[in-house]
Amino acid sequence: MPMKLLKKIALLMIFIIAAAPISAEAEEIQAPDVKALGAVLMDEKSGRVLWEKNGYEPLANASTTKIMTCILAIESGKLDETVTASKNAAVQPKTRMGLSEGEQLKLKDLLYALMLQSSNDAAVAIAEHVGGSVEAFCDMMDSKAKELGAVDTDFETPNGLDSGEHHSTAYDMALIACYALKNDEFKEIINTRQAEIKSDRCTYTIINKNRLLNEYDGAIGVKTGFTGKAGNCFVGAAQRDGMTLVSVVLGSGWGSVGKERKWRDTKNILNYGFDNYKYYDICMEGDFIDSLPVNNSYGRSVKVNTAETINLPLNQAERESLYVDVKLPEMLEAPVMQGEEVGRLVFKTDAETVLAECPIIAENGVNKKDVKTTAKMLIKYWINPLKSDILKYNA
Numbered sequence: 001m002p003m004k005l006l007k008k009i010a011l012l013m014i015f016i017i018a019a020a021p022i023s024a025e026a027e028e029i030q031a032p033d034v035k036a037l038g039a040v041l042m043d044e045k046s047g048r049v050l051w052e053k054n055g056y057e058p059l060a061n062a063s064t065t066k067i068m069t070c071i072l073a074i075e076s077g078k079l080d081e082t083v084t085a086s087k088n089a090a091v092q093p094k095t096r097m098g099l100s101e102g103e104q105l106k107l108k109d110l111l112y113a114l115m116l117q118s119s120n121d122a123a124v125a126i127a128e129h130v131g132g133s134v135e136a137f138c139d140m141m142d143s144k145a146k147e148l149g150a151v152d153t154d155f156e157t158p159n160g161l162d163s164g165e166h167h168s169t170a171y172d173m174a175l176i177a178c179y180a181l182k183n184d185e186f187k188e189i190i191n192t193r194q195a196e197i198k199s200d201r202c203t204y205t206i207i208n209k210n211r212l213l214n215e216y217d218g219a220i221g222v223k224t225g226f227t228g229k230a231g232n233c234f235v236g237a238a239q240r241d242g243m244t245l246v247s248v249v250l251g252s253g254w255g256s257v258g259k260e261r262k263w264r265d266t267k268n269i270l271n272y273g274f275d276n277y278k279y280y281d282i283c284m285e286g287d288f289i290d291s292l293p294v295n296n297s298y299g300r301s302v303k304v305n306t307a308e309t310i311n312l313p314l315n316q317a318e319r320e321s322l323y324v325d326v327k328l329p330e331m332l333e334a335p336v337m338q339g340e341e342v343g344r345l346v347f348k349t350d351a352e353t354v355l356a357e358c359p360i361i362a363e364n365g366v367n368k369k370d371v372k373t374t375a376k377m378l379i380k381y382w383i384n385p386l387k388s389d390i391l392k393y394n395a
Contacts, residue, residue: 029315032272034265037231037251040170041269043277043313044178044237044244048355050273050313052170058152059250061168062225062233063118065160068141069126070111070189071180076130079108079185083129085121092120092159097204099125109197115189116208118224123159134158150175162229170248177222177235177246190221211263212236216270220244224262228254232262238270243313245273277313282322282347283358285309290328292342297334300366304328304342307359314355321349328360334368 032041032051040055042048049055073079083106085099097119110126113119124134131137134157141155150172156163168176180186193213195206212219218238225233231251238245247269252262287306294300314322328343336342343360 029272029276029317032268034249034268035252035261036170036249036265038170038248039250039265039269040174040246040248041273042171042174042178042246042248043273044181044246046312046356047175047178048312049171049174050245050277051269055171055174055248056152056169058167058169060162060166060227060230061160061173061250062227062230063160064168064173064223064225064233064235064248064250065141065155065157065166066114066118066123066225067173067180067223067235068144068155068176069123069137069158070115071176071183071186072137072140072144073107073111073126073130074183074185076107078130079106079111081107081129083107083110083125085125086128088134089121089124089128092124093161095119096121097206099199100201103199103201105197105199109195109199111189112192112195112197112206113204115223116192116195116206116210118159118209120159120161123157127158145172145176148175148179160225160227160230162227168250170250173235173248173250174246177237177248181221181237181244181246187220190223212238212266215263216267222246226259232258234262234266236266236270238274240274243274243277243279245270247273273313276315279311280314280319282310282312282314282356283308283345289326289343289345289360292329292332294332294334294336294366296369297336297366298369300334302332302336302342302366303363304360305363306345307341307361310347310356310358312356318349318355322355323348332362332366334366336362336366338362338365340365 034053038054038057038059041051082104085103087101090099090101095118097113099121110122113122127134127137131140137158138155145153153168153172154165156166193208197204209224216238218240220239221237222235231254233250236247247266249262249265252258252265283306285308289304291301291303294302325346332342340362341359342362345358347355
């Protein structure tokens with residue numbers, strides 16, 4: 001790698017590290033006290049996992065399933081449509097809102113019962129209306145999960161009741177929650193403390209069971225869950241100083257101890273994130289990296305720049321150990337297209353830990369030196385001046 005490039009990269013990293021004060025020696029960060037079988041803390045903006053405990057272990061996930069049910073219903077475009085409850089929906093076990101067969105109400109209203117009080121009958125009514133059947137809707141849920149990168153998730157019910165191989169992972173549920181939280185309609189629903197919804201038969205008062213909204217500064221959701229197989233589960237989220245963190249706990253315990261423990265686990269995880277991480281720009285879009293010669297061209301070189309801005313949450317130890325591995329050739333081969341990726345910056349804290357990668361792209365394009373290109377250049381050189389002279393003569 002050219003020495004001048006190394007110097008530029010070194011200066012870039014010095015600027016990054018100097019952007020915030022750093023102590024002489026980073027203190028060791030204590031992991032949060034979490035009893036859940038599986039847990040994850042994820043940064044909503046970047047999707048970076050900040051901490052995990054068996055985060056990729058397949059586990060029953062109870063009613064946290066309803067996060068996917070809700071976001072698919074929102075994205076269906078059918079929120080103003082009227083749903084007719086089937087017998088299958090009406091006979092779902094507790095928790096339920098108490099729908100009766102043939103009862104009608106708006107799809108959007110059902111989402112409040114689904115997310116605020118975890119109504120299993122609402123989940124089935126939603127699934128049947130949006131997907132045509134529970135089975136078809138579960139296929140939609142699985143497809144969406146895989147699209148989001150949640151590849152170790154199998155939704156067999158829209159409400160999370162124990163069934164066959166129905167499961168997810170703490171990591172997958174964090175991915176799904178981060179996606180859902182980008183939807184304003186979803187955020188409005190999960191932050192509602194109480195709602196009244198009307199069917200053609202009665203009015204329901206829906207109370208939000210999410211204690212985090214009242215007990216944690218900056219809380220914005222998301223969903224509780226419990227089954228005999230899954231134990232107490234919770235997907236939580238909170239926002240402070242522009243940072244949104246998502247926590248997931250699966251299997252925080254059973255009985256009254258487990259019911260209380262899921263809240264403690266969640267608060268401990270979120271506190272760990274907010275206490276130890278801050279956002280830093282590790283590169284900015286358009287930053288000049290170098291000018292590279294282009295082989296088989298007319299003596300041209302190409303300026304290469306960073307393609308995007310990368311903003312990541314980092315703790316103190318990561319800021320102190322952050323460095324960049326530059327993947328860039330000594331020379332490019334013509335032709336080079338404007339905006340073409342020619343290399344990458346790989347940001348690391350050690351040889352094994354990659355925090356992020358940024359493409360390096362060509363600022364301008366360069367043609368290949370060949371007979372066709374040479375002919376075009378000659379025509380441009382000889383014909384254009386001739387046209388100019390003719391215009392001057394006629395004037």
